[in-house]
Amino acid sequence: xxxxxxxxxxxxxxxxxxxxxxxxxxxxxxxVGVVGFGLSIVFLMLGAPDIAITQMVVxxxxxxxxxxxxxxxxxxxxxxxxxxxxxxxxxxxxxxxLIFAFLAVHDLRPFGELLMRVSQTYLETSAEKTGATNVVTxxxxxxxAYDTMGEATxxxxxxxxxFVILRRRGRKHKRERDTEKVGILQDxxxxxxxxxx
Amino acid sequence: xGDIEKEIRESKAGMTSIVKTIARFAMGIIIIFGAYIVLYGxxxxxxxxxxxxxxxxxxxxxxxxxxxDLALRKLSDQGASIMxxxxxxxxxxxxxxxxxxxxxxxxxxxHGERFSLFSAGIIPLCNIAIGFKVTASLFAxxxxxxxFGKFVSGLVEDEE
Numbered sequence: 001x002x003x004x005x006x007x008x009x010x011x012x013x014x015x016x017x018x019x020x021x022x023x024x025x026x027x028x029x030x031x032v033g034v035v036g037f038g039l040s041i042v043f044l045m046l047g048a049p050d051i052a053i054t055q056m057v058v059x060x061x062x063x064x065x066x067x068x069x070x071x072x073x074x075x076x077x078x079x080x081x082x083x084x085x086x087x088x089x090x091x092x093x094x095x096x097x098l099i100f101a102f103l104a105v106h107d108l109r110p111f112g113e114l115l116m117r118v119s120q121t122y123l124e125t126s127a128e129k130t131g132a133t134n135v136v137t138x139x140x141x142x143x144x145a146y147d148t149m150g151e152a153t154x155x156x157x158x159x160x161x162x163f164v165i166l167r168r169r170g171r172k173h174k175r176e177r178d179t180e181k182v183g184i185l186q187d188x189x190x191x192x193x194x195x196x197x
Numbered sequence: 198x199g200d201i202e203k204e205i206r207e208s209k210a211g212m213t214s215i216v217k218t219i220a221r222f223a224m225g226i227i228i229i230f231g232a233y234i235v236l237y238g239x240x241x242x243x244x245x246x247x248x249x250x251x252x253x254x255x256x257x258x259x260x261x262x263x264x265x266d267l268a269l270r271k272l273s274d275q276g277a278s279i280m281x282x283x284x285x286x287x288x289x290x291x292x293x294x295x296x297x298x299x300x301x302x303x304x305x306x307x308h309g310e311r312f313s314l315f316s317a318g319i320i321p322l323c324n325i326a327i328g329f330k331v332t333a334s335l336f337a338x339x340x341x342x343x344x345f346g347k348f349v350s351g352l353v354e355d356e357e
Contacts, residue, residue: 061250061257134241137320149288162338
C-alpha cells in the first residue's frame with residue numbers, strides 16, 4: 001500500500017508540473033484534474049471517505065467550470081519571461097525548505113499516532129455525545145459547529161464577491177439616479193459651487 | 198407552464214438529442230443520490246457540503262445539456278440567491294435556537310436511536326440547511342461564470 005501511495009504521489013507531482021509547464025490552457029486544466037482525482041484516491045486509501053467524496057465531487061464541478069471558462073476565452077498561450085533572479089531565489093528557498101522539512105519530519109510522531117489527546121477523545125465519545133454515527137459529521141456539526149458556521153460565512157461572502165465582480169457592466173445609470181435622489185454632490189456640482197466663490 | 202418547458206426541451210438549444218436523452222435519465226439519479234448524501238450525512242460518509250455539490254452538478258448538467266433557458270426556469274438566479282440566503286439563515290437560526298438550552302449550537306433535540314435517519318438531534322437539520330446553501334451558491338457561481346454577464350447586462354439595457 002505504501003508503494004501504491006508513493007506511485008500516486010509521483011503521478012500527482014508529474015501532473016502538477018505538466019499543469020504549470022504546458023502552454024495549452026485546456027491540457028493544463030486537465031492536468032489539474034489529474035492531481036485532484038489522485039488526491040481523492042489517496043484520501044480513500046488513507047481511510048477518509050468523507051473527504052474523498054467531497055474532493056472528487058468538487059473536482060468534477062471545478063473541471064466543468066474551468067473548461068467552460070477556458071474554452072470561451074481565446075487566451076491559449078501565456079507569455080513567459082525568463083528571470084534568472086526569481087529562478088535562483090526560488091531554488092535556494094526550495095532547498096532551504098527541503099532541509100528544514102527533513103529536520104522537522106524526523107521529529108514527527110509515526111503516522112496515525114497523534115500528539116493531541118483531543119482527537120482521541122473525539123473519536124471515543126463522538127457517538128454517544130452527539131448521536132451521529134459518522135464521526136466526521138459529529139465533529140463538524142456538534143463539537144466544532146462554530147467553525148462550520150465560519151466556513152459557511154466564508155462561502156457566502158465569496159459568492160457575494162463573485163456576483164459583484166462578475167457582473168460585466170456596472171449599474172452606472174442606476175447609481176447616478178440614486179445620487180440624485182439622495183443629494184450626493186457630483187463632480188460637476190462641486191465645480192459649479194467652486195465657480196461661485 | 199408545461200408547454201413552454203416542453204418547447205424549450207425540444208428546441209435546438211443545448212447539445213444533441215443523445216446528450217439530452219442521457220441527461221434526462223441521469224438527472225433524477227443524480228438528484229436522488231445528492232439528496233441521499235445530504236439526508237444521511239450523520240450516518241454514512243458525506244454531509245451537507247458534498248451532497249450540495251452533487252445537487253449543483255445536477256443543475257450544471259441540466260444547463261449544459263438543455264441550454265440556459267430551461268435551467269434558469271428550474272432555478273433562476275433570483276431563486277438561487279434566495280435559496281442561498283435562506284440556507285445560511287436557517288443554519289444560523291438552528292445555532293441560535295441552542296440558546297434555549299444554554300449555549301450556541303447546543304444539540305437541543307434528542308439523540309434518538311443510532312444508525313436511524315431521525316437521530317443525532319440538530320445535525321441532520323444543519324446538513325439540510327448547508328446542502329441548500331451549497332447547491333444554490335455553486336449553481337449561482339456556475340451561471341455567473343458562464344451566462345450571467347450577458348444576462349444581467351441585457352436586463353440593464355432593458356431598464357434603460
